[in-house]
Amino acid sequence: MSDPDLAANLHRIHERIGEAALRAGRLPQDVTLVAVSKTHPAAAVQAALAAGQAVFGENRVQEAAAKFPALRPDHPDLRLHLIGPLQTNKAREAVRLADVIETLDRPRLAEALAAAIAQEGRSPRLLIQVNVGDEPQKAGVARASADAFIAACRDRFGPALAGLMCIPPAGEDPVPHFAWLADRAARHGLGVLSMGMSADFEAAITCGATHVRVGSAIFGQREAMK
Ligand SMILES: *Cc1c(COP(=O)(O)O)cnc(C)c1O
Secondary structure (H helix, E strand, O other): OOHHHHHHHHHHHHHHHHHHHHHOOOOHHHOEEEEEOOOOOHHHHHHHHHOOOOEEEEOOHHHHHHHOHHHOOOOOOOEEEEOOOOOHHHHHHHHHHOOEEEEEOOHHHHHHHHHHHHHHOOOOEEEEEEEOOOOOOOOOEEHHHHHHHHHHHHHHHHHHEEEEEEOOOOOOOOHHHHHHHHHHHHHOOOOEEEOOOOOOHHHHHHOOOOEEEEOHHHHOOOOOOO
């Protein structure tokens, strides 16, 4: 994809975010666009940075490690969100790399992240991923366990625990899932709601998303992956 196309895509997504926010009686600046650059080369991230995009999402720690640290010196406002399933043995590198880890979803990972935060002396903001469709193959804490896990993570991490994230089941109306997550965040007084992707970010904004994670609508189609 050429740089002008990328800049035009970003511009169009920002317009659609703004329109969806205003329709919902919200402010456009209250919704952050996380540009999901997984599988796309560092050059694509650089083109997006040049077009004014500062917040990015990556699924894999290793891919993020290969692309992002070199960009930071020239882009102090760059923010990296890790949005993929996280193995406990990657916790330390994730804590080193990320500004936000969106996929805290089980007690053993909470333990590993707490140890990594202590070792590294830095703490990314943390979101709890909820498996809102209770899909067996999908990451995230089960709906029924969400309240207890949120409370335990709040005790462990304090204000670093910032919010909730979800990926609704493919092929279902996402709105009831988004609404459920928004209600859970409100009950726990958590301000960040990461929900909505290329196909459904406007619906997510209607339901209260503060962060939308948009990949293909910005960077184009990816090669098939997991
Ligand atoms: C890939 C991915 C996205 C972006 O998906 P698109 O449909 O390309 O916008 C968002 N969130 C997560 C967790 C992803 O893995």
